[in-house]
Amino acid sequence: MNMTAAQRLAQARSEREVVGIVREYVSEWTPEDLAKVPAQCRPAKMSDGIDICGFAYVLAKARFAAEGDDVEARLVQLEAFFARACARGAQILALDEATRSGKETVSE
Numbered sequence: 001m002n003m004t005a006a007q008r009l010a011q012a013r014s015e016r017e018v019v020g021i022v023r024e025y026v027s028e029w030t031p032e033d034l035a036k037v038p039a040q041c042r043p044a045k046m047s048d049g050i051d052i053c054g055f056a057y058v059l060a061k062a063r064f065a066a067e068g069d070d071v072e073a074r075l076v077q078l079e080a081f082f083a084r085a086c087a088r089g090a091q092i093l094a095l096d097e098a099t100r101s102g103k104e105t106v107s108e
Contacts, residue, residue: 005021005024005025005028005081006081006084008021008024009021009084009085009088010088012088012092013092014092015048015049015089015092015093018049018052018085018088018089018092019046019047019048019049019051019052021085022046022052022081022082022085023046025081025085026043026046029043033074036070036071036074037062037071037074037075037078038062038066038071040058040062041058041059041062041075041078043055043078049086049089049090049093052082052085052086052089053086053089053090055082056079056082056083056085056086059075059078059079059082059083060079060083062075063075063076063079
């Protein structure tokens with residue numbers, strides 16, 4: 001069974017895994033698809049959770065300013081994925097911090 005990027009994110013256990021999944025997801029977009037979104041919404045190299053979360057913000061902001069159904073649909077798709085990746089990365093870091101400090105209050 002072939003897992004979706006969202007399913008792989010849900011199973012990621014490290015920030016590095018999340019970054020790898022994001023890179024795979026971005027590589028699945030064709031140059032033609034990316035050319036249809038505003039230039040600032042074309043993913044650059046993602047190195048860590050900060051890059052991913054920052055880009056999720058850029059996408060959300062651009063979506064509210066988008067003109068045209070096709071552009072907006074593509075932005076919604078990108079934004080949803082990057083928001084999910086940002087949240088998963090934050091969750092992983094919170095779990096790591098809770099484990100290191102002996103707290104077990106963060107849920108998965």
